[in-house]
Amino acid sequence: MPEIHVLDNPKKPQVVLRNDKGDTVLPALWLRARSPDPSQRDVVTGQRLMNPHLLPDDLTLVSARHEGAHLHLGFSDGFSGLYDPMELIEGSVLTEGCPEATLWRADMPNKPVYLWATLQNEKVLLKALHDFITLGFLLVNQTPTQADSILTIAHHFGFVRTTNFGSFFEVYSRPDSNDLAYRPVALGPHTDNPYRTPVPGIQILQCLQNETSGGFSTLVDSLAVAQQVRLEDPKGFDLLSRIPVRYEYRDATTQLVAVKPMIELDGAGHMTGVHYSPRLDDIPLISEEDTRAYHAARKRLGLLFEDPRYQLHFRLNPGEMMMFDNNRVLHGRTSFDPSEGHRQLQGCYIDRDGPRSLYRVLKRKFS
Numbered sequence: 001m002p003e004i005h006v007l008d009n010p011k012k013p014q015v016v017l018r019n020d021k022g023d024t025v026l027p028a029l030w031l032r033a034r035s036p037d038p039s040q041r042d043v044v045t046g047q048r049l050m051n052p053h054l055l056p057d058d059l060t061l062v063s064a065r066h067e068g069a070h071l072h073l074g075f076s077d078g079f080s081g082l083y084d085p086m087e088l089i090e091g092s093v094l095t096e097g098c099p100e101a102t103l104w105r106a107d108m109p110n111k112p113v114y115l116w117a118t119l120q121n122e123k124v125l126l127k128a129l130h131d132f133i134t135l136g137f138l139l140v141n142q143t144p145t146q147a148d149s150i151l152t153i154a155h156h157f158g159f160v161r162t163t164n165f166g167s168f169f170e171v172y173s174r175p176d177s178n179d180l181a182y183r184p185v186a187l188g189p190h191t192d193n194p195y196r197t198p199v200p201g202i203q204i205l206q207c208l209q210n211e212t213s214g215g216f217s218t219l220v221d222s223l224a225v226a227q228q229v230r231l232e233d234p235k236g237f238d239l240l241s242r243i244p245v246r247y248e249y250r251d252a253t254t255q256l257v258a259v260k261p262m263i264e265l266d267g268a269g270h271m272t273g274v275h276y277s278p279r280l281d282d283i284p285l286i287s288e289e290d291t292r293a294y295h296a297a298r299k300r301l302g303l304l305f306e307d308p309r310y311q312l313h314f315r316l317n318p319g320e321m322m323m324f325d326n327n328r329v330l331h332g333r334t335s336f337d338p339s340e341g342h343r344q345l346q347g348c349y350i351d352r353d354g355p356r357s358l359y360r361v362l363k364r365k366f367s
């Protein structure tokens, strides 16, 4: 457990974070900007009242002493105030306050399956949100199936993202429809709407009716697949995460275009997900050599997305729904024969941050 210490040097006071790696001096500018003093931060919102970029470039710590459980720190710009060492320790690591992703394959031991009624209990909901954040998907059974129940379900988890398809959309087979999702063809693993900015964060797909023997659903964890590609072909992985791809959707009233790499990395180089929809993408004109290398890596990625070792394959029955992180977990379906009967799903997008916010709030409440 890290600790905060004041180094006893009256000429040059220092506050350090001490852990098993040694001491890290806490910079005066860092400490000064973190002051919780009511003159510096609003007590209700915790939001800062001053602009840290206006602090003097040469700011120094001029005094540091323990005062009960707190530290009293004074700075060269004349400000002094109390600090809670625990808050300094917590602030020393930037974290989103959500659990890390757990990569999975088709042989995962416990699928995150819940009953809608149990998700009305906040403790169960917290567990389900934990599963969702770590695994990137949830399966929920016995959901309400009125015409717009999907919005009630969506609001239970977060904020609905309305698009040109509406606040929710109907997935059933109709000729001449404006998306292949609305034909009875098989849809390989894909993420939805890579042509939007921002891409819809989370998708809910709820089955209202399936009288056909086909139309099975699939889910794949892109993090698990891409980790394998990165191991086998680091150069190919690098190309997939650097070379921009153009994604486009168009119909009579809409034309959406976005240009971004297929593999998405965060600022620290960690993979956060993919934009993958082979029916919608175009790679730019690059050298013959890079095109071949790109093609090989993309082929490997695509083949592993289709590989039964990575792909969950199941039937959604009426009242059953899946909710998945649209940047991380690819979804698809097998073809179906509309002459066998009716198959109808409803879909809805919600922002990625809704379930994460709810998770933090419930965690605060129960811990």
Ligand SMILES: O=C(O)CCC(=O)C(=O)O
Pocket: 171, 181, 187, 192, 205, 215, 216, 217, 331, 332, 333, 345, 347
């Ligand atoms: O029909 C399905 O099961 C899935 C449809 C789909 O992939 C989509 O709407 O994006």
